[in-house]
Amino acid sequence: MLNMMSKFGYQQLPSWAHPQHPIMKNVMGHGRAQGWRVFVVRFLAWLLGMAIAVGLGYTIASRNNQDPSVREVLYWPLVAGQILAMVLGVALTANVVAVERQKQTWDSLKLSLTGVSLTLRARWISVYFRLWWLLAAITIGRLVYIAYFLQDMAAFQGRALDLYISGIDPEISLDGAVLLLTALLTAFILQPFIEVGLAAAIGVIVAVFTHTRSVVILGLLLLIGLRLAISISALVVGSTVFEASGGVTLDLYQMDSADAWYRLMLTSIEGDMGLKLLNLETLGQIWADVKNSVYIGGAVLVAVFVIGTIADILVRFSAWRATKPTSF
Amino acid sequence: MRFLVKIILTLGIISGGSLGLVVGQRIIRPTDLEHTLAIRDECGLNCWFHIPLDGTTNRRDVQHYLDDIGATYTGINRPQINFWVKQGSGEIVLEEGIAVSSCFFPRATTLGDTLATFGEPDGLWLEYQGIRYSARYSGQVYLRYEMFYQTKAVRLAGYIRLDTNLQRPRLSPITAVDELCTPLPIRDDEFMGTRVWTEWQGFNAPLETFR
Numbered sequence: 001m002l003n004m005m006s007k008f009g010y011q012q013l014p015s016w017a018h019p020q021h022p023i024m025k026n027v028m029g030h031g032r033a034q035g036w037r038v039f040v041v042r043f044l045a046w047l048l049g050m051a052i053a054v055g056l057g058y059t060i061a062s063r064n065n066q067d068p069s070v071r072e073v074l075y076w077p078l079v080a081g082q083i084l085a086m087v088l089g090v091a092l093t094a095n096v097v098a099v100e101r102q103k104q105t106w107d108s109l110k111l112s113l114t115g116v117s118l119t120l121r122a123r124w125i126s127v128y129f130r131l132w133w134l135l136a137a138i139t140i141g142r143l144v145y146i147a148y149f150l151q152d153m154a155a156f157q158g159r160a161l162d163l164y165i166s167g168i169d170p171e172i173s174l175d176g177a178v179l180l181l182t183a184l185l186t187a188f189i190l191q192p193f194i195e196v197g198l199a200a201a202i203g204v205i206v207a208v209f210t211h212t213r214s215v216v217i218l219g220l221l222l223l224i225g226l227r228l229a230i231s232i233s234a235l236v237v238g239s240t241v242f243e244a245s246g247g248v249t250l251d252l253y254q255m256d257s258a259d260a261w262y263r264l265m266l267t268s269i270e271g272d273m274g275l276k277l278l279n280l281e282t283l284g285q286i287w288a289d290v291k292n293s294v295y296i297g298g299a300v301l302v303a304v305f306v307i308g309t310i311a312d313i314l315v316r317f318s319a320w321r322a323t324k325p326t327s328f
Numbered sequence: 329m330r331f332l333v334k335i336i337l338t339l340g341i342i343s344g345g346s347l348g349l350v351v352g353q354r355i356i357r358p359t360d361l362e363h364t365l366a367i368r369d370e371c372g373l374n375c376w377f378h379i380p381l382d383g384t385t386n387r388r389d390v391q392h393y394l395d396d397i398g399a400t401y402t403g404i405n406r407p408q409i410n411f412w413v414k415q416g417s418g419e420i421v422l423e424e425g426i427a428v429s430s431c432f433f434p435r436a437t438t439l440g441d442t443l444a445t446f447g448e449p450d451g452l453w454l455e456y457q458g459i460r461y462s463a464r465y466s467g468q469v470y471l472r473y474e475m476f477y478q479t480k481a482v483r484l485a486g487y488i489r490l491d492t493n494l495q496r497p498r499l500s501p502i503t504a505v506d507e508l509c510t511p512l513p514i515r516d517d518e519f520m521g522t523r524v525w526t527e528w529q530g531f532n533a534p535l536e537t538f539r
Contacts, residue, residue, distance in 0.1 A: 012331065012334060013331065017331075146346075150347070150350050154350050155440065156438070156440040156441060156443075158350060158352065159443070159444040160440065160501065162443075162444075163440050163444070163531055164531055166530045166531055167529050167530015167531065168530055178344070181347055182344040182347055185346075186343050189343070190335065190336065190339060253534070281500065284500075284501075284531060285498065285532045288530060288531070288532035288533050301336070305332070305336065308329075309329065309332070
């Protein structure tokens with residue numbers, strides 16, 4: 001069954017991203033097949049890692065609240081995991097050209113746009129395979145958030161959403177609200193993958209534009225610093241609109257609409273990737289306080305799509321740039 | 329890009345389906361919402377009585393209570409009592425044998441339940457009763473507000489409690505309802521008529537909107 005599902009999943013991928021594609025095989029390495037013992041040890045280590053992360057999350061959450069909710073416990077481990085995934089995304093691709101040059105294959109690859117394009121794309125997509133353990137943990141945590149969100153929606157005999165959209169500006173039908181929440185949930189699942197994709201694409205760009213090893217390392221450190229700075233700034237901005245234990249701050253009501261939108265979007269895209277937003281009570285408060293904020297789910301999905309498109313363009317541009325004779 | 333569009337559509341369908349299933353349960357009319365009770369024969373009594381509600385009480389049980397005191401259940405054409413089968417206790421007020429109102433003291437009923445049962449109010453009026461009290465076990469301090477709730481079909485009166493820890497109190501769907509009476513006693517109609525009803529502003533609006 002699992003085999004069938006993974007086969008179906010792989011069929012949806014572009015051919016060059018398939019693990020059986022020759023270039024992907026080359027990129028991923030030809031390591032010997034590992035026995036089940038190695039698999040079990042790795043799986044146990046992964047479970048242990050998640051348990052430690054949840055334990056740390058509980059310690060942090062219980063400092064503010066003696067009886068923290070599951071969402072509060074998972075919040076900081078997920079935020080840390082998401083930032084780590086983005087940093088690793090950059091780090092795993094920033095040296096792609098250096099690796100090919102070390103293998104003395106770069107000059108021959110550069111001769112054709114197809115060769116370079118496939119190699120860079122394969123290096124880019126391989127980040128997802130290398131980070132599966134982290135992305136899987138993040139996705140599980142985020143699915144727990146979604147489960148609680150659906151539980152919130154089921155309150156009041158399934159009428160919770162009717163109640164929360166009652167009296168908001170602009171008025172919206174229940175069907176419209178469901179569609180916008182669908183967009184929010186879709187964006188919520190995709191966001192870590194898209195952000196890692198963008199980080200990895202930026203790493204590829206750095207790899208193409210930097211020549212020497214020392215510059216690669218410098219560029220990488222700069223990018224990691226920049227990534228951390230953006231995430232931390234977005235989280236700080238988020239703390240001006242979201243309360244630590246859920247709900248929104250008093251300030252949100254007093255902000256003008258544009259300012260509130262900017263803060264909500266920045267923290268939901270670059271900060272915690274929508275963790276604070278995906279709470280029906282918090283959303284209800286935002287809808288009551290900020291005009292037109294009922295559309296935030298759609299706006300986040302559009303942002304996620306734009307980020308995904310930018311990542312794709314960056315990888316294509318890197319391949320085109322790499323074939324230019326002036327690049328090296 | 330094609331893969332991105334494909335995955336967005338797939339996840340969209342899955343998310344939409346899940347939300348649709350959750351929201352769809354509203355179609356199923358729960359049994360614990362509203363029951364209608366009416367009294368025809370004037371028993372000549374001006375009385376009230378308490379009913380323990382264990383979550384399984386239905387209007388047949390209430391009929392037995394009424395039979396015991398000489399009032400008769402008929403079904404329609406008389407003052408109606410919206411009766412909740414919730415855990416807690418109930419009180420029925422008879423005037424000249426007619427059940428003019430019923431009050432409920434639920435253990436865990438919220439304002440969201442009230443809206444889900446009676447519909448969105450046309451008007452809502454809240455007044456702080458100057459009463460602060462703390463929960464027995466948690467020590468949490470609450471403020472008690474008197475509430476009048478008016479829809480086209482029914483008028484309700486009751487009490488809600490709000491958490492004092494909140495920086496900016498909001499009328500949330502999870503606001504606890506301590507007492508709910510429906511409909512209002514006839515004698516209070518004049519009193520109610522003088523009130524200025526605030527237009528319903530929706531949940532999560534600041535509490536001061538309703539004052």
